[in-house]
Each structure stands twice: as C-alpha cells, then as structure tokens.
Amino acid sequence: MVTGPTRSGKSRFVRTILQARAELRGSHVCMIATKPEDKTLRDYHWPIIRKWPPPYGTDQFIYWVRTHNDADENKKIQRAEIRDVMQKLWTPAANMIVGFDELAYLDDREELNLKSMTQRYWREASALGITVVAGTQRPRFVSLYAFTESQWMAAFRPFDEQDGRRVAEVMGSKKTYYDELMNLRHHEFILRHIRTRQEVVTRIED
Ligand SMILES: Nc1ncnc2c1ncn2[C@@H]1O[C@H](COP(=O)(O)OP(=O)(O)O)[C@@H](O)[C@H]1O
Numbered sequence: 773m774v775t776g777p778t779r780s781g782k783s784r785f786v787r788t789i790l791q792a793r794a795e796l797r798g799s800h801v802c803m804i805a806t807k808p809e810d811k812t813l814r815d816y817h818w819p820i821i822r823k824w825p826p827p828y829g830t831d832q833f834i835y836w837v838r839t840h841n842d843a844d845e846n847k848k849i850q851r852a853e854i855r856d857v858m859q860k861l862w863t864p865a866a867n868m869i870v871g872f873d874e875l876a877y878l879d880d881r882e883e884l885n886l887k888s889m890t891q892r893y894w895r896e897a898s899a900l901g902i903t904v905v906a907g908t909q910r911p912r913f914v915s916l917y918a919f920t921e922s923q924w925m926a927a928f929r930p931f932d933e934q935d936g937r938r939v940a941e942v943m944g945s946k947k948t949y950y951d952e953l954m955n956l957r958h959h960e961f962i963l964r965h966i967r968t969r970q971e972v973v974t975r976i977e978d
C-alpha cells in the first residue's frame with residue numbers, strides 16, 4: 773500500500789517496483805488506471821488497454837478506463853467496467869499482479885463505491901496468486917484492509933495533519949510515526965515490511 777498526496781512520487785515508486793518484477797520474473801501485471809491523464813503512467817511504455825480483454829500474449833499492460841463527459845454517467849460506466857474486469861481477473865491460479873493507481877476513487881462511496889470488491893482483493897486475492905499493489909492520495913477514504921492486509925507499506929509525507937494522523941495510526945502508532953511522516957522530504961518515503969516491522973526512509977533514485 774502506497775500513500776501520499778498528488779505528485780509525491782507514488783506512481784513513480786509503483787512503476788519502479790512493477791517494472792523490476794516484470795524484468796526479473798516476467799510477472800504478469802494489470803495496472804488499473806482511472807485518472808483522465810497521467811504522465812507517470814504513460815511512461816511505463818506498456819500497452820494501454822481501453823477495452824477488455826487485452827490482446828492475447830500481452831503480459832504487462834495498463835487497463836485505463838475511458839472517461840465520459842457526463843459525470844454521473846462516467847461513474848456508472850467506470851464502475852461497471854472495473855467491476856467486470858475485477859471479476860474476470862478473479863480466477864484460480866491467476867498468478868498476477870493487479871495494481872490500482874488510485875484506490876480511494878474505487879473505495880469512496882461518492883465515487884465508484886467498489887469497496888466490497890477491493891476488500892475481497894485485499895483479503896483473499898493472495899490465495900489465487902494475485903498480488904495487490906495500490907496507491908492513494910486520500911488515505912482516509914480507503915478501507916482499513918488496505919493497510920492491515922498488505923505486506924509492504926510505502927508512506928510519503930502526508931498532505932495535512934488529518935492524513936498524517938490516519939497514516940501514522942494505520943502504521944501502528946500515532947505517537948511514533950506522525951512526526952517522522954510530517955518531516956519526510958519531497959519524494960522520500962517510509963518503506964515498511966509489515967510482518968517484520970523493518971523499515972527504512974528512502975527514495976527512488978532519479
Ligand atoms: N524519486 C524521484 N526523483 C525525482 N523525481 C521524481 C521522483 N518521484 C517522482 N518524481 C517525479 O515527480 C512527479 C510526480 O510523481 P508521480 O509518481 O507521478 O506522483 P504521484 O503518483 O504521487 O502523483 C513526476 O514528474 C515524477 O517523475
């Protein structure tokens with residue numbers, strides 16, 4: 773799980789780890805993107821799929837849902853499309869990485885309202901060989917499962933005190949982490965392995 777305000781470097785971090793996985797192990801990756809435009813996602817240089825399914829043999833790709841002019845219509849269509857894709861990916865021995873570029877947009881009831889789907893991913897996907905990777909700029913709007921069920925957390929400097937408190941809290945202690953989070957420099961993040969509680973402050977080399 774990756775948290776941080778817009779432009780902190782979430783997508784860059786996720787891109788770095790996913791491309792490394794793809795190179796090292798040939799991992800299959802489906803990155804689900806919902807923003808109308810995003811330079812960091814374009815720079816994956818992976819095929820961008822606007823309509824399911826991806827062409828046969830496409831191992832790494834970005835599923836970038838189309839946007840529609842009417843806002844309500846947009847949500848309705850995007851919700852249906854992403855829901856459908858999440859169902860289709862849900863198969864035994866799926867063996868792949870599924871990425872959500874902005875989890876809050878899926879989880880928020882005012883947006884796509886897909887929390888029950890994403891929660892199922894957090895709780896049960898690993899049994900199908902699905903690895904979930906997700907970023908959010910609104911940590912207070914994603915389900916707690918995103919934090920309790922993930923194995924790694926990367927936390928950039930929070931946007932404000934409220935976000936800072938939420939992120940410090942899900943990291944286990946407001947007292948321990950709040951100041952550390954608020955003092956991170958631009959593009960720096962706390963990387964933590966949940967099980968061992970090992971952590972380091974680091975950044976992606978430019
Ligand atoms: N470690 C870094 N060093 C230098 N530039 C970075 C680093 N991380 C991100 N950037 C740049 O900052 C901008 C925002 O990064 P991005 O990953 O798209 O942010 P986010 O996904 O959090 O909105 C991009 O132009 C990106 O190339």
Ligand SMILES: [Mg+2]
Pocket residue numbers: 782783784810812873
């Ligand atoms: Mg991003």
